[in-house]
Amino acid sequence: MFKKIKTSLVIFGLLSSCSVLFWACNKSTENDPTATGFDRKEMLRQYADNIIKPRLGALQAGVNSLQTATQVFVSQPNASNLDALQKTWVSTYQTWQSANGFNFGPAAEKGLVKGLVEEIGTFPVSVAKIENVVKNGQFNFNNFDRDARGFLAVEYLIFNQAPAEVVKQFVEKNRRDFLVAAVGNVKTRVDAVVSEWGGYQSEFVANDGTDVGSSTSAIYNEFVRNYEAIKNFKVGLPLGKRPGQVRAEPDKVESFYSGESLRFMKANLAAVESFYYGRASDGKDGVGFKGYLATVEGGNALITSTEAQLLAIKKALDAVPTNEPFAQTVVQTPSSADVLHTELQKHTRFFKSDMSSVLGIAITFLFDKPVSVWPLVTFRVVFGLMMLVSTGRFLALGWVKDHYLDAKVSFKYYGFEWVQVLPEFWMHALHYLMLAAAAGIALGAFYRLSALVFFLAFTYVQLIDLSYYLNHYYFVSLVAFLLIWLPANAHASVDVWLGRTSARAQVPAWTVNILKFQIAMVYVFAGLAKMNYDWLVLALPLKIWLPAADKIPVLGSVFKLPITPYIFSWAGMLYDTFIVFLLMYRPTRLLAYAAVLAFHIVVGILFQIGVFPLVMIGATLIFFSDEWHQKRWAWAAHALQTRNAGAGIANTPVVHYALCVYIVFQLLFPLRYLAYGGNVFWHEEGYRFSWRVMLMEKAATATFFVKDTQTGREGVVNNADFLCAHQEKQMAMQPDLVLQFAHFLKDHYQKRGMKAPAVRAEVYATLNARPSRLLIDPNADLTKITDGWAKKKWVVAN
Secondary structure, three states, X not given: OHHHHHHHHHHHHHHHHHHHHHHHHOOOOOOOHHHHOOOHHHHHHHHHHHHHHHHHHHHHHHHHHHHHHHHHHHHOOOHHHHHHHHHHHHHHHHHHXXXXXXXXXXXXXXXXXXXXXXXXXXXXXXXXXXXXXXXXXXXOOOOOOHHHOOHHHHHHHHHOOOHHHHHXXXXXXXXXXXXXXXXXXXXXXXXXXXXXXXXXXXXXXXXXXXXXXXXXXXXXXXXXXXXXXXXXHHHHHHHOOXXXXXXXXXXXXXXXXXXXXXHHHHHHHHHHHHHHHOEXXXXXXXXXXXXXXXXOOOHHHHHHHHHHHHHHHHHHHHOOOOOOOHXXXXXXXXXXXXXXXXXXXXXXXXXXXXXXXXXXXXXXXXXXXXXXXXHHHHHHHXXXXXXXXXXXXXXXXXXXXXXXXXXXXXXXXXXXXXXXXXXXXXXXXXXXXXXXXXXXXXXXXXXXXXXXHHHXXXXXXXXXXXXXXXXXXXXXXXXXXXXXXOOOOOOOXXXXXXXOOOOXXXXXXXXXXXXXXXXXXXXXXXXXXXXXXXXXXXXXXXXXXXXXXXXXXXXXXXXXOOOHHHHHHHHHHHHHHHHHHHHHXXXXXXXXXXXXXXXXXXXXXXXXXXXXXXXXXXXXXXXXXXXXXXXXXXXXXXXXXXXXXXXXXXXXXXXHHXXXXXXXXXXXXXXXXHHOOOOHHHHOOOOOOOOOOOOOOEEEEEXXXXXXXXXXXXXXXXXXXXOOHHHHHHXXXXXXXXXXXXXXXXXXXXXXXXXXXXXXEEEEXXXXXXXXXXXXXXXXXXXXXXXXXXXXXXXXXX
């Protein structure tokens, strides 16, 4: 029963995950509108020629006017010039509402420098940061403080008090200089985007596919992101409906100081709607997404639903009071804002889900959305320090010599037989190199090189002898590999201090989420593996292990209780299966982390598994909120600033596909045991690399017989002549290691003059305290058998 339930859960989870990943990594061909003869190039040309470039041009003209009005005001701060500047700002920012949906191509991220929307349209602004910058007179717009610049920073400067008081503020030279610099920075960004669009346009029109990286995908994702921004941030944020909010926060409306939030919201929604219709600046509809939908199956029905809900949204928007600022509405008459948010939420499925499904375009903007860099920084430092301690401990205990240099036999991973032990000097040198690389990771010093060196060195050492395999060594190798590609040195690092990379506050979401995914694989697969009869019904092997630990202070008396193994078994299964989900959910996060601490402390006391409990205690901190990490790193937030522009990571289709391949592999590879059938704990085919952590008590004795096939004489091998105690124990219970040792014995005795030795083994194994049984065929000549991925028929079924 347990096996069927577990297998069903595994298959269901796998199919669900793979379907999501397939959608994320590939375009849909089932409803590909290409078959209808629809010309996507014509649609892209319409968007480029008649919508995007004209809107950006209008924005550029508005910004030029804003700069002129700013210069007039700062040269002569008075009420009249301030009034002209305020009106120009309102007009220009309203133009921005029609141009803020093109955050791709020239306006997108360059490496990890954020796109135009983040650079000039971030809200709410930080008053404290702006005032601090004004006070210090240091206007560095290459840092990560995007909430201290852009349109909304300018708004704060010219609208924060009554006009007479604002004019008085601009007696201060630093304030005038900052206003000029802030407007100049907006102009620089906009001018650059407009300029680059001239050369980008032909590429944009030509790239008319629907896959990730195509122009169709780019404009569709920005179209949806722009709509979602209205719902989530212009309405949801001040209403207190975003994750983590517990109350309304009216001061977080888009333009709090000018009081024009509702006006800009209406302009933004109108721009989104006209983009959907393919409506040009002259009001004429061209080929747009509506026309695209009309050519595909189910498209016309979706058009009807979409336009009906758009009307409902506009009706709700018109019902919001216009005689007061939206921030005041949120406090005094929130019901109208709530209705608007509800109608916007209802429409999400039409633009975001149904439309993407019908057109075969994947949603990718959540994949690459900017998130805080600080969880990545915390992970880098914790991982680097733990690896520094682990490697130092390995050297201090003399394990380099014990595990590798003194070994007469090294058991190999299939396909890695070529990995051999280095000479003594170089083995120690390699571990000292690992120490340096771990320190480099922790400090963010020559970070990518450090991560690469650590990954190669650590993985090489683990490949030398399979008998020392542990799940957490595999986890370390995978994490080290991932860190090579992640910008974890983007802050609080020596690389930033040396100017080798730039300090950045944000990174693409996938760079953090891939580490969360990797941790989730460890826990969830470990939980699924515990859904077996022995673990849940018989409480084995905990029924064996816990009473043996009765000498441990305090806990020892608890371990002796008959009920304790059952409690621990079920608790362990539930913990592993659900802990990641509890860590991801903010209300349960602190309680879940307390469980992480308790679980790994107890495991560390019970089992000698080195620093792994500490690694997981530190690694799971990545699930805490961006704000939590940022507060812990507040001391470093401004200590290391940008010196040079860094290359960063381009969010290209190659990155997306590579991640999808990696994720699919991590989902599938641990499940390969299903192809072998039988009891995986017995035959261990597909057991390794599947996150089966501390699941069984297995022991075996292996007696090897070497026979001279020419003389017929057969002798018994003393395993201890060739293997250390650890190797002998591990070899005896693992069939592929038994086979390897048999081949070693064949080679050994051939070198001693035996012409054609045959090797057989009598291996008796016991699993979870059951009576011992034959593990492999005692009559098989193991020298005639080669290892591989095929089922091992010479292993006796349990």
